[in-house]
Amino acid sequence: MATINRVLIQADDCKGCGFCVEACPVNVLDFADNLNVMGYRPAHYKGEGCTGCGTCFYTCPETSAITVIRNVDGLETGHCSHCNKTVKQIPDYRDSDKKICIECLNPC
Numbered sequence: 001m002a003t004i005n006r007v008l009i010q011a012d013d014c015k016g017c018g019f020c021v022e023a024c025p026v027n028v029l030d031f032a033d034n035l036n037v038m039g040y041r042p043a044h045y046k047g048e049g050c051t052g053c054g055t056c057f058y059t060c061p062e063t064s065a066i067t068v069i070r071n072v073d074g075l076e077t078g079h080c081s082h083c084n085k086t087v088k089q090i091p092d093y094r095d096s097d098k099k100i101c102i103e104c105l106n107p108c
Contacts, residue, residue, distance in 0.1 A: 005052035014042035
């Protein structure tokens with residue numbers, strides 16, 4: 001089974017500078033069609049093809065905007081009250097006792 005990697009972008013933390021879009025060596029990032037709360041067009045992960053290299057993370061000037069997940073299948077699974085689905089979860093960087101849904105990016 002192939003390792004699945006994923007890029008999570010906190011849309012409201014993104015200023016739409018495009019550094020990550022330009023730097024991505026496999027072209028899996030583009031700009032969202034909608035605006036975030038600050039009025040910017042945030043970067044958006046196309047949904048597949050991430051190699052987990054982290055180039056987007058390292059080029060982003062906003063420290064909390066991008067998270068690169070290597071091996072999604074290795075993440076803890078739990079119920080998300082926002083999606084109402086069983087989903088993969090990552091620890092919330094603001095509070096390690098909480099989890100974030102990798103589908104809707106809301107706290108679970």
